[in-house]
Amino acid sequence: xxxxxxxxxxxxxxxxxxxxxxxxxxxxxxxxxxxxxxxxxxxxxxxxxxxxxxxxxxxxxxxxxxxxxxxxxxxxxxxxxxxxxxxxxxxxxxxxxxxxxxxxxxxxxxxxxxxxxxxxxxxxxxxxxxxxxxxxxxxxxxxxxxxxxxxxxxxxxxxxxxxxxxxxxxxxxxxxxxxxxxxxxxxxxxxxxxxxxxxxxxxxxxxxxxxxxxxxxxxxxxxxxxxxxxxxxxxxxxxxxxxxxxxxxxxxxxxxxxxxxxxxxxxxxxxxxxxxxxxxxxxxxxxxxxxxxxxxxxxxxxxxxxxxxxxxxxxxxxxxxxxxxxxxxxxxxxxxxxxxxxxxxxxxxxxxxxxxxxxxxxxxxxxxxxxxxxxxxxxxxxxxxxxxxxxxxxxxxxxxxxxxxxxxxxxxxxxxxxxxxxxxxxxxxxxxxxxxxxxxxxxxxxxxxxxxxxxxxxxxxxxxxxxxxxx
Numbered sequence: 001x002x003x004x005x006x007x008x009x010x011x012x013x014x015x016x017x018x019x020x021x022x023x024x025x026x027x028x029x030x031x032x033x034x035x036x037x038x039x040x041x042x043x044x045x046x047x048x049x050x051x052x053x054x055x056x057x058x059x060x061x062x063x064x065x066x067x068x069x070x071x072x073x074x075x076x077x078x079x080x081x082x083x084x085x086x087x088x089x090x091x092x093x094x095x096x097x098x099x100x101x102x103x104x105x106x107x108x109x110x111x112x113x114x115x116x117x118x119x120x121x122x123x124x125x126x127x128x129x130x131x132x133x134x135x136x137x138x139x140x141x142x143x144x145x146x147x148x149x150x151x152x153x154x155x156x157x158x159x160x161x162x163x164x165x166x167x168x169x170x171x172x173x174x175x176x177x178x179x180x181x182x183x184x185x186x187x188x189x190x191x192x193x194x195x196x197x198x199x200x201x202x203x204x205x206x207x208x209x210x211x212x213x214x215x216x217x218x219x220x221x222x223x224x225x226x227x228x229x230x231x232x233x234x235x236x237x238x239x240x241x242x243x244x245x246x247x248x249x250x251x252x253x254x255x256x257x258x259x260x261x262x263x264x265x266x267x268x269x270x271x272x273x274x275x276x277x278x279x280x281x282x283x284x285x286x287x288x289x290x291x292x293x294x295x296x297x298x299x300x301x302x303x304x305x306x307x308x309x310x311x312x313x314x315x316x317x318x319x320x321x322x323x324x325x326x327x328x329x330x331x332x333x334x335x336x337x338x339x340x341x342x343x344x345x346x347x348x349x350x351x352x353x354x355x356x357x358x359x360x361x362x363x364x365x366x367x368x369x370x371x372x373x374x375x376x377x378x379x380x381x382x383x384x385x386x387x388x389x390x391x392x393x394x395x396x397x398x399x400x401x402x403x404x405x406x407x408x409x410x411x412x413x414x415x416x417x418x419x420x421x422x423x424x425x426x427x428x429x430x431x432x433x434x435x436x437x438x439x440x441x442x443x444x445x446x447x448x449x450x451x452x453x454x455x456x457x458x459x460x461x462x463x464x465x466x467x468x469x470x471x
Contacts, residue, residue: 057373060455061396061406061471065414066438068119068468072104072112072460083130083152086110092460094363095449096145098138099166102458103145104447104466109133111147113169114466116454125164127175132156137194141217145169146180148192159186163219180219184212195235197324198258202233202240213261223261234282237324239264241282248273251280253287255301265301278316283329286342290316298344309344318359323371323399330367330374330399334358337374339399348402354379356392356445366450367399374399375457377445380409391442394457394469408457408469410439441467 073089090107097103101122105111109132111125125145126133130152137146144165150156164177185207186192193202194216201214211225211233227242234241235258244252255265269289271277278290287299296309317331323339328347331338335355339348356377357364364377378395393409414437447460457469 057396057398058405061408063471064394064406064408064457064469065471066441066467067470069441070102070104070112070114070119070121070466070468072106072110072464072466074110074112074124083109083132086126086132089464091444091446091462092464092466093447094136095447095458095460095466096136096138097449097451097454097456097458098140098145099143099170100454101166101170102449102451102466102468103136104458104460105133105136106464109149111136113174115170116456116468122169123172123174125169125174127162127177134159139163139194139216140196141199143167144177146194147177157187159190159192161192181214193235195258197237198235200235200258202235204233213258222259225256225261232280234280236282236284236322239282239284241280241287243280246271246277251277253280255282267301267304269299281320283322283342284324284327290314296344298342307344313346314340314344321365321367323367326371326400328399335379337376339402348400350374350397350402350404352378352404352407353395353397353402363447364445366448368450369452372399373397373405375448375450377448377459378407380442391439392445393442394445394448394459408442410442414438441465 072092086108088108092104093107094105095102100116102114102116103111103125104114109126111133113122113125114120115122125147128151131149132151133147133149135148137148139146142165144163147162147164149160149162150158151160161180162177163180164174168174168176181192181203184190184203185205186203187206190206191204195202196216199216200222201216201219203212203214204210205212209226209228211230213222213224214220215222225242227244229244229252230242231245232243234243238258240256240258242254242256244254246252250268250270252268254263256263269287272291272294275291275294278292279288281288285300285302287301289297289299293311295311296314298307298309299305315333317333319332321330323329328339328341331340332355335358337350337353337355338346341347353374353376355364356379366375367373368375373396375394375396378393380391380393391410393407395404396406397404441459441461444462445459446462449458450456451458455470458466459469460466
């Protein structure tokens with residue numbers, strides 16, 4: 001589902017995907033907030049028959065019901081953990097599914113793997129008693145799961161990456177993986193970013209101010225970038241945008257080939273003096289620049305033409321999702337989603353799609369690989385006022401039309417017996433004392449993932465439970 005990923009231990013995830021940054025200070029039980037914003041970008045081809053696509057989507061989601069419940073918490077502990085907060089029940093912050101295995105990462109740093117075939121917990125992925133897993137990435141190039149962790153023995157200061165083949169995890173051998181990027185010093189503000197679209201990994205060693213690009217297929221180093229003036233790097237299909245330290249009246253920019261680091265374009269973009277930059281985003285040949293209380297500028301870097309959109313029409317969003325094949329982008333602001341084109345025109349406003357979380361936490365948003373559907377955890381239409389503790393709904397909407405095609409709520413998401421089975425990893429199928437009714441399962445969802453192959457939605461909540469919605 002995901003591609004570009006840059007994950008942060010202390011800062012929000014930028015909209016370019018998932019970048020993982022090392023922590024500023026020693027971790028603790030309340031210091032591992034998943035404040036990172038995870039955004040999806042993928043390259044696909046649009047479906048030729050839109051009406052068929054809509055009908056098909058409605059049928060796929062029409063009879064979704066609550067089918068299973070998994071528990072990430074192990075009251076008996078595991079791996080002889082030495083960190084007390086790993087023993088606590090905490091919310092699910094990330095879900096990834098691959099090859100009929102559902103991976104659920106809890107806020108505490110514990111990560112559990114569950115089999116959709118046996119509906120049992122296979123194992124925990126923490127292979128060291130002081131390991132706190134920060135994030136997950138499924139590498140489809142070699143069918144492996146990459147875990148990014150910090151360790152108590154290192155004062156939680158450096159990121160460590162490990163690759164484990166899905167087959168080993170299926171056998172209950174999470175320790176059969178191997179370490180990645182051991183030569184890199186990934187201490188704050190160093191980071192690692194996984195870019196599935198280009199099949200690359202970007203690392204930054206703050207110790208020597210060097211960026212390195214690796215091949216995601218075999219993890220070989222391709223080239224490095226050593227420039228202390230680089231303030232930020234944005235990745236798009238085929239290219240990287242280097243944003244250098246700004247001068248008073250302009251910001252230096254460089255566009256590089258993602259394959260070999262060759263400079264394709266080197267230019268300056270004029271800025272209003274003494275006004276902060278809200279964002280600079282690269283989208284293929286388009287550059288989006290927005291300064292505080294100024295119009296949005298859309299720059300065509302090939303022809304140096306600039307189009308402006310009034311600041312009253314386009315207000316600074318909290319996050320973006322770029323739809324590459326459709327040449328559109330989503331913006332998120334104040335729980336609402338909108339679709340724009342690169343002429344600065346509003347294409348779609350969504351009906352009945354008010355996001356539950358105000359901070360655009362895209363752990364609760366999934367964009368399908370065909371870029372035609374958005375699946376989100378939303379405020380239930382029947383609620384007169386948003387209140388924590390109410391059951392929300394899982395809404396499936398068409399991105400190009402804004403129409404709500406289907407939704408799972410407390411009314412239509414019930415299984416036949418109103419309860420779901422639970423898996424805690426025991427040898428026998430067991431029932432959890434925290435079995436959830438549908439309304440309870442739809443309360444305070446903290447993570448969401450859609451498995452397109454199995455046509456199943458997985459949600460995690462603040463109790464550390466994972467629920468399976470299927471037809």
